[in-house]
Structures are given as structure tokens and as C-alpha cells.
Amino acid sequence: MSISRADVAHLGRLARLELTEAELDHYAGQLDVILHSVARISEVTADDIPPMSHPIPMVNVFRDDVVKPSLSRDEALAGAPSAQDDRFRVPRILDEE
Amino acid sequence: MSDLIRQSAATLAAAIANRETSAVEVAQVHLDRIAAVDEKVHAFLHLTGESALAQAAAIDERIANGEQLGPLAGVPLALKDVLAMKGEPTTAGSRILEGWRPPYDSTVVQRLRAADIVILGKTNMDEFAMGSSTEHSAYGPTHNPWDLDRIPGGSGGGSAAALAAFEAPLAIGTDTGGSIRQPASVTGTVGVKPTYGGVSRYGQIALASSLDQPGPCARSVLDTALLHAVIAGHDPMDSTSIDADVPDFVGAARRADVRGMRIGVVKELGGDGYQAGVAQRYTEALNILEGLGAEIIEVSCPHMEYALGAYYLILPSEASSNLARFDGMRYGLRAGDDGSNSVEQVMAMTREAGFGPEVKRRIILGTYALSSGYYDAYYAQAQRVRTLITRDFNAAFEQVDVLVSPTAPTTAFKLGEKLDDPIAMYLNDVATIPVNLAGICAMSLPVGLAPEDGLPVGFQIMAPAMADDRLYLAGGALEAALTDKWGHLLIEEAPAL
Numbered sequence: 001m002s003i004s005r006a007d008v009a010h011l012g013r014l015a016r017l018e019l020t021e022a023e024l025d026h027y028a029g030q031l032d033v034i035l036h037s038v039a040r041i042s043e044v045t046a047d048d049i050p051p052m053s054h055p056i057p058m059v060n061v062f063r064d065d066v067v068k069p070s071l072s073r074d075e076a077l078a079g080a081p082s083a084q085d086d087r088f089r090v091p092r093i094l095d096e097e
Numbered sequence: 098m099s100d101l102i103r104q105s106a107a108t109l110a111a112a113i114a115n116r117e118t119s120a121v122e123v124a125q126v127h128l129d130r131i132a133a134v135d136e137k138v139h140a141f142l143h144l145t146g147e148s149a150l151a152q153a154a155a156i157d158e159r160i161a162n163g164e165q166l167g168p169l170a171g172v173p174l175a176l177k178d179v180l181a182m183k184g185e186p187t188t189a190g191s192r193i194l195e196g197w198r199p200p201y202d203s204t205v206v207q208r209l210r211a212a213d214i215v216i217l218g219k220t221n222m223d224e225f226a227m228g229s230s231t232e233h234s235a236y237g238p239t240h241n242p243w244d245l246d247r248i249p250g251g252s253g254g255g256s257a258a259a260l261a262a263f264e265a266p267l268a269i270g271t272d273t274g275g276s277i278r279q280p281a282s283v284t285g286t287v288g289v290k291p292t293y294g295g296v297s298r299y300g301q302i303a304l305a306s307s308l309d310q311p312g313p314c315a316r317s318v319l320d321t322a323l324l325h326a327v328i329a330g331h332d333p334m335d336s337t338s339i340d341a342d343v344p345d346f347v348g349a350a351r352r353a354d355v356r357g358m359r360i361g362v363v364k365e366l367g368g369d370g371y372q373a374g375v376a377q378r379y380t381e382a383l384n385i386l387e388g389l390g391a392e393i394i395e396v397s398c399p400h401m402e403y404a405l406g407a408y409y410l411i412l413p414s415e416a417s418s419n420l421a422r423f424d425g426m427r428y429g430l431r432a433g434d435d436g437s438n439s440v441e442q443v444m445a446m447t448r449e450a451g452f453g454p455e456v457k458r459r460i461i462l463g464t465y466a467l468s469s470g471y472y473d474a475y476y477a478q479a480q481r482v483r484t485l486i487t488r489d490f491n492a493a494f495e496q497v498d499v500l501v502s503p504t505a506p507t508t509a510f511k512l513g514e515k516l517d518d519p520i521a522m523y524l525n526d527v528a529t530i531p532v533n534l535a536g537i538c539a540m541s542l543p544v545g546l547a548p549e550d551g552l553p554v555g556f557q558i559m560a561p562a563m564a565d566d567r568l569y570l571a572g573g574a575l576e577a578a579l580t581d582k583w584g585h586l587l588i589e590e591a592p593a594l
Contacts, residue, residue, distance in 0.1 A: 008461060015417060015464045016424065016441065017457060018449040026454075027461055030519060034462060037520055038406035041482050042474075051480030052487060054307050054337070055293045055536020056562060061336040075200040081431035090426055091440045 113171035120153035120171030140259040144218035170213035175259035178219040181300040193451025203300020220255030229525040247509040250280030268314040275529025278541035282504035282555025293536035294339035297332035305415035322350035344566035353573030356390035361497030374547025398489035407482035417463030504541040504555030540568040
């Protein structure tokens, strides 16, 4: 398996990461090397070994459903790159067709 | 008291409490030291001197009024820039968060404040904690105080360098694959990666959520234990936080006893690929432990060699998901918002402008490993390796109380040496990564200078989950024996800056 420039461009789109032409070349080569070196793990991973997602087994950690103080609207908006009318202002979401 | 910057945290706290010195004086001498040497070291990204002095003055006033404060009250600390501190810049070493000021304190910071520890500033790190050298910081690298042309380790190189440069006696790091222990190793300082869930991650900017863990850094084992005790314990704000009693780290560090302790040497972590001087100091340390009454047993953990591969699938996968939050909408940088670009274009342009090369590399790798058709081949397989490594550790801990290895394969390398070779950079963490995959705890402490280059060598002690006190018991005993031999802590041999 090898990773092409087109693959990297596709992954960039999936990750919302605009990549320059130079970056596409650079990462395609490097990812190939990295994936080749990590692929060895398949030597030992039999299907009967359960996958481990988390080091300390815990299930259903819930808190009581009570109202507690939280950030005010102004505090939550204070770090926003753009705010308007007490809301986050975002670029247009729908195309104009 | 003379030379306050060279004192331990425990000594400083006692001197502040009995009014031999004051918290203000202690904070000021450290701020002066930072002003004098940080241009060379670049451990700090941001200083909080004004609030530190105000906090110190309040502590002095309370002591003057007869209040009994905690065991580290008034002691200064350097905080890794990945932990949110209300109102202060918090960048995680990235341009995408430049200028952002968190509206809340992380749990670690809340506990530091409650313990009256004085935060001097935020320390440099590889961007989003991705790296082993701090060279991936968007704000330029940190330099190793032992040799300014060399790396201080990473990702927490700023915190470790601040300790080694006597800019602060305490620091906080975070460890996802070795980011506390490898910097400790190459700077001659002490660092502990606590049991996963032992210290709250609330307010830590996430890299890989199933691996990340904040922890204590200092110049001695006892100081590390004192700081660990402040930050440890259950936090309802972190659903992965362990709700159980915290072991007595400080008592263990003071007992410092390995008599009858079974110490396992991990056969697979050592030997080929480890620098000669690292291997030599490591073996000498084992002999010291044996001389102190420990039983040294060789154990095999056959799947350790697959840890690096599994880690470089799990980490990028979790990171690519965690870093999706940096989309330029709610905080941080926004690029290309000129009215003509769609929201998706603005997100892509923001992330292109705000992320550095290592972050992009890992986002792409993680996106690949999680994408449809590859998930089972990569991510799921890596999770199976995690099970195998955990089983290896469990089997080993049936035979021994702690495991040991060198912390890093080499001493500090030159800045720039491995920057263009990701695989060579990743290999730095070959002995530290298995600990994170299994969620157990580990310490690095200095065991001497490598004869060939005169640079510090780190010794790693690993213990089962929630048995972090064993790290302090064994580390304290080894440090005491070495200090007896040298007449001082290794850090005293660091060159003047």
C-alpha cells in the first residue's frame, strides 16, 4: 500500500485542512514511510484479542443532573474571533444557489 | 537564606512558613532569574509575574496572621502552556490559539491555587504536545540548560528546562507518550507520569484523550511527591478520573526504601539502540538498587516492540478527532473570513494557517487511520496491541513490584538533528510509550552523566495503576544513594548560564 498525493489531498479535505502543493508532496512521502513502519503490528494482532480503547475500565460515569453555575454569555463569547448580537458570527453555511 | 533559587521546594516552603524568607522574595528572585537567563533558555512563553507577586503578598500576609498553610505554600511553579489558566494566554505552543485567554481554570490550576503555589508563567512545548524536542513549538525551541545547542526534550521541554535553569523549583507537565519523562531524562530533573485517571485532565487541551495525563516535575523525588499530592485525586469534571483513595506519595518518598523490593528489568527496553553511556549509568543504578537490598529480576515483555507502531496509530487518530475543535468559529485564529469564502473554506484556511507541520502530519495520518476501509486494518489493530502490552505488564507485575528501563535511548541530541526525520524523532519515546498505552504510572530520575558527552541520563521506574507510591519509594532510595555518592543532586553540576 502506498499513499499518493491525491490520497493526501483527499485526507486534507476530510480533515478541513487546505494543503499547499509542496505539502502534498512532502506528506505523501512521509506518510508512506510512517505507515510502512507501523504496519508491523499486524504480525501479532489476532482477531481473538479484544481491542482496548481505554486503560482503566469504567462504564457509565454519570453526574447528578443538577443545574450549576456556568460561563456567562459574555465570557463564552470573549474568545470568539467574531461575535454579533450575542452570538458567534460564522461565515455563510449554505451556498447561494 | 542564601541562593534561594537553588533550594528545594520543601526547603523554600518551610522557610516561607517560619518567615526566614517571604513568598514575595522567593517569587521575585525567580522572576529575576528568569529575566537574567530565559533569553538563552526560552523555557517560558508567557510570564504571570504581576499576579504571582500579588498572590505571594497575600500568602505572606496570611502567614503573618498566623494561618497554617499547605506544605508548598508560597513556592513558585512553571506551568506547561497546555493547561488552561483563567485570563492568561494559553497557546499549547500553537499559532491557532495565539492570543486566546481561557475563561476558566483547569482543575490542576485550581488545585495549585488552593495549595497556595505561585504560578510564574506558562512554559514552552511542542505544538499540541506533539514532539520530543520542543522544536515543533510555533514560538521557537527551548534550549537545554546543560548545553544550549541541544534539545530539552519534549513535549514538555519548557517545564523541564525551567527546573534545570533554576527558574522555578516546581513545574507541571503532561505526558501522552513520554512528554514529562523524556524531558526530565535529558535535563537531569525528575518527572512523574501518574496513573491514567490519577490527575484530572479537565482544562488540559487534549492531544490523545486515552493517553494524556498531567503530572508533577521537580528537581528531587520528594519535591515531585509533594507536588503530585497537591494535584492528584478524583475530579467530577473528568469522567475518566479515578474515584479512589490517593496513595501516600510523600510518605513513600520520605521512607525511600527498596529492601525486599522486587525490581524487574524489562529485557526488551534496553540493549541495541541505547547509547553506551546511557546503558552504563543504567546498569550502575541497578547495582546500587541491588546493594540497597532490592532483588533484581529480568522479565520479558515481548510485545513492547510493537508499542511504537500502535502508538503512532492511536495517537494521530485521537488527535485528529480532538483537534477538529480548532475550526476558527468559537475561539482562536480565523483566516479567510472575507465574505466570499464558505464556512468550510474558512475552516480549511484557518487550519492551514494555524497548524504547524507536525500537527498537520499527524492529523492526516489519523484521518487516514480512521477513514472508512482502513479503520479495522489500523486503528482496531493498534487497540489489540494495546491489550497485548497491558497483558505483558500485568504478567510482569505478578513477578515484581516495579519495572525499570532507561527513560530514553540517548542523552539530549542537537537542535535540528532529527527535525526532518519523524521516525527518528518518534524513536525517542520507545521506552516511555508502553506506559501510556497501558495506563500505568512511571517516573524518570537522573542517574548520572554519560561519560562520552557529559549529559544527564534518566532512569525509568514503572509501577502498576494506582501504585504510584512505589515510584517514590524506589526513586527516593536510588536518589538518596546517588546523592550520598556525589555529595549533591546531579542538577548541581549543571553549568552556570
